[in-house]
Amino acid sequence: MANIISDETIEYVGILAKLALSDEEKEQAKKDMGRMLDYIDQLGELDTSGVEPMSHVFPVENVFREDVVVNGDGSSETLCNAPEEKDNMFVVPRTI
Amino acid sequence: MDLLSYSAVELAAAIRAGEATAVQAMEAVLSKIDEKEEQINAYVTLDREAALKAAQKTQKKIEAGELTGALAGVPVAVKDNLCTKGMRTTCASKMLGNFIPTFSAQAVINLEQAGAVIIGKTNMDEFAMGSTTETSAYGETKNPYDFNHVPGGSSGGSAAAVAAGECFFALGSDTGGSIRQPASFCGVVGLKPTYGTVSRYGLVAYGSSLDQIGPLTKNVPDCAAVLEVLATQDAKDSTSIRREDTDFTSALTADVTGLRIGIPKDYFGEGLDAEVKEAVLAAAKALAEAGAVVEEFDLSLVKYAIPTYYTIAAAEASSNLERFDGVKYGFRATEFDGLHNLYKKTRSEGFGAEVKRRIMLGSFVLSSGYYDAYYLKALKVKAMIKQAFDDAFARYDLILGPVAPTTAPRLGESLSDPLKMYLGDIYTISVNLAGLPAISVPCGKDKAGLPIGVQLIADRFAEKTLLRAAYTYETLRGAFALCTDPCRGNMPLRRRTGRAASIEDTRFGD
């Protein structure tokens, strides 16, 4: 396996992705990610110099909205699925 | 009168003519569900009373002349990653186990305006990540043809529901083959439209640049009729495209004379099951005999589609799924210590293994130092793959090939080796990368009786060509058994028998 994923990398990606993996999951993730990256490394065989990266498959441009208010009070719908709510706001652990 | 033997279009006509009612249709579907659902598990959410009530309401409107849409009164099953206002939408994840959307997906709204009546929400791979419907948090769906096999995925619940008569048609979504592959495994028709044809508004995103919503139906005419209803430009989706040519049912003529069909040699190489190969080539032969010009060609870059796809889809998914954090909706861990611990616990407990695997991969390929090597590289290869298809469509009207290398695998066989599962997407994935329309039509069964699908791929916006060829083939083939009626003819017309066909000894166009 060409790609060896270190504990640090898994730890770091876990912070980015906000996933806490158990030790067992970490070992599995190291293996899975290594294999996938080996596989993805095949793309290196292709000469892509001069090729423009394509994020949109069709050249659609300038899709705009006009600056007109169309929405009214959305608070009850916004909050109706909230796991925890107070004073019409979402509750989270203290941030400061 | 066995309503369940009707196609969606036939049922709508019968209801329009007063020969049947929306309520009878719903009752028929519900009784089939009562009979089969315990084994198949096609639905995640089903409210019998609400479905019946909706059917009654629709019937009244039909009788009052208020509802004259093409699908008026027809019961439909909706994949559980499409938002339905007031109806639980889980994406087959624990993360959204209690999520009730406050709006409906535009595709669902279009169906309702055309008079279709929602039965419930179908099972799928969690957040559409998977090819077997086994990654669902609500149990796997089983293939109606054989309960020991998977229905395919990720739209496995939708495909199984159509095949088992648990609905008249269904909606699915296709990011790398998630409509076509389960359609193939369950012996139904499934179409992935040109990117931008159906609004993605209300589809819980997996890989935004690849996702398209499409129909799973009993036959090609139903597929055309449903697509006609779905395909509208939507101001809420910036990537939705204005099209004038959405009268798809007008393309249903059994005529392929002079149609140029290319068969990529690369699709028939190592890894393709012999029985699948034989059935697919037989379908090609049938079209050739009906007047199509069929020839083999080299479609380059085929093996690069999977790594390209998994890089792009995982990257987009890692970002799209960041919003599931236990703050605004859905699952929230019960015990946590501070903000970041809330995030981590919620997401670790709320997501299943496959989803976490793809989020990890996606976060990695976008992370500092790897973006150019992985993500940007994949976007460049994507451009090259698109170019390869553009070159092919300069010569051919359609590309024909298998949908999947095998028929439906046994339950539990795929999950143990994710990479192997990913390889199963080889024939469907590049279509999403290039934004093209493609359809899966049943073309036979293997010795075990599991269905095989043939895939037709058209150039962008050429759904009409696709539907015309699919319809022609379906007419040539004759009725294909939905598993509700195992005794009806299940052999494709003109199918070669006796030995496995090989691409080398099948000659086309002469």
Next chain:
Amino acid sequence: MSNTKQYETVIGLEVHVELATKTKIFCGCSTEFGGASNTHTCPVCTGMPGTLPVLNKQVVEYALAVGLATNCAITQHCKFDRKNYFYPDNPQNYQISQLYLPICRNGFVEIETAAGKKRVGIHEIHMEEDAGKLVHDEWEDCSLVDYNRSGVPLIEIVSEPDMRSAEEVIAYLEKLRMTIQYLGASDCKLNEGSMRADVNLSVREVGAEAFGTRTEMKNLNSFRAITHAIENERERQIELLESGQQVIQETRRWDDNKEYSYAMRSKEDAQDYRYFPDPDLTPVFISDAWLDAVRKSLPEFREEKMARYREEFDIPEYDIGILTDTKHMADLFEDTVAICNQPKKVSNWLMGETLRLLKENGMDAQDIRFSPANLAKLIALVDSKAININVAKDVFAVMFDKDVDPEKYVEEKGLKTVNDEGALRRTIEEVIAANPQSVEDYRNGKEKAIGFLVGQTMKAMKGKADPALVNRILKELL
């Protein structure tokens, strides 16, 4: 403490400006300030599953205008990227912004300080969405999230590290604010958060080529806070260097009450935003024609306006400076002059009473309510001697408050000057008769005594007399 070395401060700014659109950047929710929690929200700006953004065209128009006004090159093919980070004020846990192809690049503004004129480079301007607001609960150990501001359009103006002092920073910010206010693209109020500045600061020895390690300072809500934070951070960094320590590259938060900053660090903040092009938004193509149209619609900016005023109007340089300080004031001046053609008098009203009342009420020029037409009418009333200047000031105060029509108001309240000379004469005769001592004084050469008599007459007339006329008749009778 005296340092062994001489240090130079190097400052670059990241300025966020909330654009004056009616709706948010990607949905049709109102951007109005205030409003009960989460009332200006919809599925899009709260990150509901399945929702998609659609770009507000006006955001691009404003960003273009600011870019052109700050001499930027416009990226005619620009697009949006996702900036991924988890924080509760950011409902999708990614912010839609621009990294790879920002709409404007390589601009500059010219500033003037005591040290003279100087150019401050603009590295780039990009469009992005604002975050929601976090309220920290007073009683419980939790924070509350309000998404009313989530999705309000912002532009972020990133300067080059071209500033060397707090004075230059303030001059730069004032220049930006003036320019953007002239464009009508934002009201740029620091105290309400519609203009926010993050300060990137490093120090280096005078003469050094390389930059020192910089820190980024956040939460600066006034020019005063910015000035103090810059001085404080400069000293902190120099002290570190002088004591042989190193400056750590970090984000710090300014506490304006305690007048010090602290590092906002957490091991959970990886600062790796995994930017990638947002697949839900299509690229923006700004054609030459579009660019020309925006260029043509740019207003006359302050320098050009001042030059024109010098040519066209015979008013003092000081007045010109004040009148052109905001576009609103300049518009008011020009519109009123267009009606009455009396630049000096219009300027006097704006420089005098208007500024006085603005200050008294803690208002900005853009809060002025009275119309040019009414100010012109008031000037005409004084010119025609229909009211005297003291009455006019009282009427103006009402006008300032409620934009009343001064003609109607004077009529209704009976404030017109009495021009009946016969009646005035009779009143003056009475005043003379009642104040023999003052008459005596005046006749004995005490010129001042006449002032008292004028005052008595005005009092008897309830102010509605022309003081000049009173003076003339008095002198005549005496």
